[in-house]
Amino acid sequence: MHPLAQRIQQKEERALAKAITLAENNGEDKLELLKSIYPQQKGAHWIGITGSPGAGKSSLVNRLISFLRKKKMTVAVVAVDPTSPFSGGSILGDRVRMADHFTDPGVFIRSMGTRGSLGGLSRSTKETVRLMDAYGFDVILIETVGVGQSELDIMKLADSVAVVLNPGSGDVVQVFKAGIMEIADLFVVNKADMPGVPKLLAEIEAMLDLVKHDSPYRPPVVQTISTENKGLQELWESLLAHREYLEKSGEGKERKLSNLKREVMEVVQHEIYQQVWTNEQKNGFSWLADLESGTTDPYTAAEEILTKRLQPADGKQK
Structure with missing residues (x-):
């Protein structure tokens, strides 16, 4: 070990x-x-929190931590922030918002950047969550960088995905465009004391009628005011109800198998890439001069690299 x-x-x-x-x-x-x-993993509840910037995800996570701690549950948080394409760094502002919990031994917070991942999560996020699960936390909260056209990686990781929206922001159209509607297990209307809540609720229900009309599970819509600790009990009960649905319906097992299959192939892809990159570095990228001169093209060069990799030492094709 x-x-x-x-x-x-x-x-x-x-x-x-x-x-x-x-x-x-x-x-x-x-x-x-x-x-x-x-x-060593102990079966923690993996909960994804996503939503557009400004929806109040970090504030909601902060208050949810306090709520769960009052229930004597231990909590780990992975807060993912966008990585700068120029410096490679990220602001990691969530650590500031969750500073109240830093001295609590029952809470562990880790911030990380996306490191260029288009899916909203870095490749090491899943590995981090597995390490936290092995440690023995009861609940693991994964807060993503926010809803975007391609940020759907959270569905490949979390048991339950909560999408946070707030009134007056036009979020519903963006969520529908991004495909989040299909992968959301729960909708949270945060800042529910603001004007426009009835309109937002009606928009969500109308979208659900389109997308989930024949689905055995219809995501519930919970209203919260995180700054006043309102709606947290309803939010937690909805998350527990979804976990129970996953277990009883068998969908949880199907998700797990699908995610495991995808995870194995991701590891294979990454390891092969690392090996090929290291090997080509040693060879000084011998094909680069031909590319520059125009005597070959990127596709032929890539094909030759793959052919060499698949060719064993005895010269027989694998």
């Missing part, structure tokens, strides 16, 4: 932090660590 996995099993928070850093930085022994912690 990997040494960090042993320490995580003993609930050493510093070991968890080091393990997440190892996963983020793609350390040499990352796969050994992940293989060690996989059977």
